[in-house]
Amino acid sequence: MNLLTQRTLKRSISCIGIGLHTGDKVHMTMHPAPEDSGITFVRTDISGRPVIKASLENVVHTRRATTLGVNGITLSTVEHLLSAFTGLGVDNVMVEVDSVEIPIMDGSAAPFVFLIKTAGLKKQNRPKKFYVIEQSIFVSDQDKYLSLEPAQELVIDFSINFDHPLLESQSYQVNLSRKIFEKEISRARTFGFLQEVEYLKKNGLARGGSLDNAIVIDHFRVLNEGGLRYEDEFVRHKILDLIGDVSLMGSPVIGRFKAHKSGHTLNHSLLARLMETPEAWRRMTAADLFQPTEFYQPEAARVTA
Numbered sequence: 521m522n523l524l525t526q527r528t529l530k531r532s533i534s535c536i537g538i539g540l541h542t543g544d545k546v547h548m549t550m551h552p553a554p555e556d557s558g559i560t561f562v563r564t565d566i567s568g569r570p571v572i573k574a575s576l577e578n579v580v581h582t583r584r585a586t587t588l589g590v591n592g593i594t595l596s597t598v599e600h601l602l603s604a605f606t607g608l609g610v611d612n613v614m615v616e617v618d619s620v621e622i623p624i625m626d627g628s629a630a631p632f633v634f635l636i637k638t639a640g641l642k643k644q645n646r647p648k649k650f651y652v653i654e655q656s657i658f659v660s661d662q663d664k665y666l667s668l669e670p671a672q673e674l675v676i677d678f679s680i681n682f683d684h685p686l687l688e689s690q691s692y693q694v695n696l697s698r699k700i701f702e703k704e705i706s707r708a709r710t711f712g713f714l715q716e717v718e719y720l721k722k723n724g725l726a727r728g729g730s731l732d733n734a735i736v737i738d739h740f741r742v743l744n745e746g747g748l749r750y751e752d753e754f755v756r757h758k759i760l761d762l763i764g765d766v767s768l769m770g771s772p773v774i775g776r777f778k779a780h781k782s783g784h785t786l787n788h789s790l791l792a793r794l795m796e797t798p799e800a801w802r803r804m805t806a807a808d809l810f811q812p813t814e815f816y817q818p819e820a821a822r823v824t825a
Contacts, residue, residue, distance in 0.1 A: 529551065529636065537631075546623040563593055572594075668780045
């Protein structure tokens with residue numbers, strides 16, 4: 521299959537899960553979608569079936585998760601599903617969901633990867649489009665920062681540092697491809713501190729949160745019976761989140777992200793600044809990728825889905 525053409529699903533596929541914050545049962549169905557339509561969400565639980573496009577301009581909230589909204593209608597916790605679409609190179613999908621949030625599943629992107637692969641991928645005729653980075657962009661917030669600079673492929677270099685023995689220093693770099701995403705990133709779960717989870721539940725949040733859909737750690741250890749899937753699962757999940765957030769640009773990025781302790785809010789601050797700086801990127805089709813520019817050399821590139 522040509523990785524430089526757009527792709528959608530071969531057939532529709534459904535699942536049922538739990539909303540992380542509401543604790544409610546969520547029904548979700550993913551459908552094939554036309555070329556150049558992107559990723560769209562349909563709230564089937566609301567009269568008129570309002571549509572929310574996965575795009576930067578529709579981001580309305582970034583605390584604890586990425587929330588999209590149009591005309592007061594919102595959908596939250598979209599980042600894991602979007603990360604799976606990006607990791608598998610899916611460009612166009614219509615997602616029906618009957619809740620205010622995407623089901624959390626096991627807290628990673630792996631269940632969504634399974635669903636997408638079960639539905640199968642279909643080649644479309646239109647070429648993929650890319651954002652090729654030509655100037656560096658940088659944002660920071662106290663000791664957190666995120667930068668994006670020119671590169672020949674999508675590279676993410678992420679580090680975290682928390683005041684906790686399990687999280688005091690983790691770093692991971694990934695040169696993204698479909699195989700690497702599936703094997704090294706997709707299974708990394710979201711995580712939280714026990715005292716934070718207890719606080720959220722007392723305040724009516726994280727009602728659906730459990731050891732089945734998140735890594736929970738106390739002052740010294742992981743409470744999940746099975747332990748970690750990767751020794752550095754925490755930083756890998758942060759990369760998973762970043763991939764999902766970046767997908768809201770609507771096209772794959774060719775550039776290098778370097779992050780330290782970044783989260784959804786800082787991720788979106790950088791993407792907003794990038795869009796406000798048109799001289800920092802060039803919009804290119806798949807055919808353009810074979811033409812060299814000052815910052816992009818095809819012979820050195822590895823553009824994969």
